[in-house]
Amino acid sequence: xxxxxxxxxxxxxxxxxxxxxxxxxxxxxxxxxxxxxxxxxxxxxxxxxxxxxxxxxxxxxxxxxxxxxxxxxxxxxxxxxxxxxxxxxxxxxxxxxxxxxxxxxxxxxxxxxxxxxxxxxxxxxxxxxxxxxxxxxxxxxxxxxxxxxxxxxxxxxxxxxxxxxxxxxxxx
Amino acid sequence: xxxxxxxxxxxxxxxxxxxxxxxxxxxxxxxxxxxxxxxxxxxxxxxxxxxxxxxxxxxxxxxxxxxxxxxxxxxxxxxxxxxxxxxxxxxxxxxxxxxxxxxxxxxxxxxxxxxxxxxxxxxxxxxxxxxxxxxxxxxxxxxxxxxxxxxxxxxxxxxxxxxxxxxxxxxx
Numbered sequence: 001x002x003x004x005x006x007x008x009x010x011x012x013x014x015x016x017x018x019x020x021x022x023x024x025x026x027x028x029x030x031x032x033x034x035x036x037x038x039x040x041x042x043x044x045x046x047x048x049x050x051x052x053x054x055x056x057x058x059x060x061x062x063x064x065x066x067x068x069x070x071x072x073x074x075x076x077x078x079x080x081x082x083x084x085x086x087x088x089x090x091x092x093x094x095x096x097x098x099x100x101x102x103x104x105x106x107x108x109x110x111x112x113x114x115x116x117x118x119x120x121x122x123x124x125x126x127x128x129x130x131x132x133x134x135x136x137x138x139x140x141x142x143x144x145x146x147x148x149x150x151x152x153x154x155x156x157x158x159x160x161x162x163x164x165x166x167x168x169x170x171x172x
Numbered sequence: 173x174x175x176x177x178x179x180x181x182x183x184x185x186x187x188x189x190x191x192x193x194x195x196x197x198x199x200x201x202x203x204x205x206x207x208x209x210x211x212x213x214x215x216x217x218x219x220x221x222x223x224x225x226x227x228x229x230x231x232x233x234x235x236x237x238x239x240x241x242x243x244x245x246x247x248x249x250x251x252x253x254x255x256x257x258x259x260x261x262x263x264x265x266x267x268x269x270x271x272x273x274x275x276x277x278x279x280x281x282x283x284x285x286x287x288x289x290x291x292x293x294x295x296x297x298x299x300x301x302x303x304x305x306x307x308x309x310x311x312x313x314x315x316x317x318x319x320x321x322x323x324x325x326x327x328x329x330x331x332x333x334x335x336x337x338x339x340x341x342x343x344x
Binding site: 039040041042043045046047048049050051055056057059085087089092093094095097098099100101102103104107152153156160162164165166 | 219220228259266269276279328
């Protein structure tokens with residue numbers, strides 16, 4: 001085997017490896033890619049839904065955090081992405097009076113882009129289910145259900161989340 | 173006025189300004205400085221305490237996040253800092269079945285240092301109250317109360333928080 005063949009094998013292996021790394025989570029049916037770094041985003045709020053016994057953590061990318069901290073959230077700026085991480089709740093192991101996250105249910109996103117997502121209220125919707133992060137929805141029509149649920153808060157730029165008042169601190 | 177005087181005024185003004193910026197929050201009575209950048213830390217978990225109707229977001233500095241993601245939390249490593257941001261809860265404006273943060277109550281910290289805080293179970297405790305971030309405690313004895321409350325979870329390295337299972341995802 002000559003050097004070129006070794007090189008080819010290396011390229012094939014390396015390219016394949018890279019593809020697996022980047023493509024380990026399938027995109028949503030509307031083409032939205034999984035934001036693989038969402039766990040590193042900063043917190044906007046939390047909530048406890050008593051109707052379905054879930055706890056949620058709402059995170060934002062840098063654009064969303066800047067908007068939240070400056071109260072510029074109606075409308076949210078283009079480029080803002082909100083992530084909602086949803087957990088089945090349970091009782092804390094060491095404190096019987098605390099409800100805490102016990103099981104990862106899904107993570108869902110709203111991506112603000114007034115051009116790209118004009119047909120769905122200026123937001124792109126995506127959700128990935130369970131620890132395998134299976135994309136939600138059979139085809140891109142799934143987003144119609146998202147829009148329908150969010151339409152009652154159209155006057156709040158389709159967003160249910162109220163940024164937590166953790167930002168009301170002396171500013172640097 | 174000569175150039176030197178102008179320079180002196182500039183230095184005095186600039187130095188004073190810097191001091192106000194850095195020192196706007198008083199340190200805790202045990203000497204722990206307010207971690208001014210805690211809002212930029214990443215999330216470890218959330219909880220809803222039904223006994224006092226508060227929602228909490230638990231954040232960690234880089235050392236704590238690395239430990240949480242690798243399950244190395246008993247004991248937590250030196251340098252780990254946990255922040256608990258506490259909010260009075262209320263009903264969400266746009267969803268009557270959701271409990272959400274309404275008012276900032278306080279932010280409290282646990283700082284792991286087996287040398288510096290050996291006398292208080294290897295953790296330094298600090299808490300700042302309300303939007304003015306007034307340090308909690310009259311003197312350094314305040315930490316005795318913290319240790320007493322945390323002693324039931326001594327076998328869990330004095331920590332109540334269970335890191336949320338949001339990290340159980342395909343790893344990059």
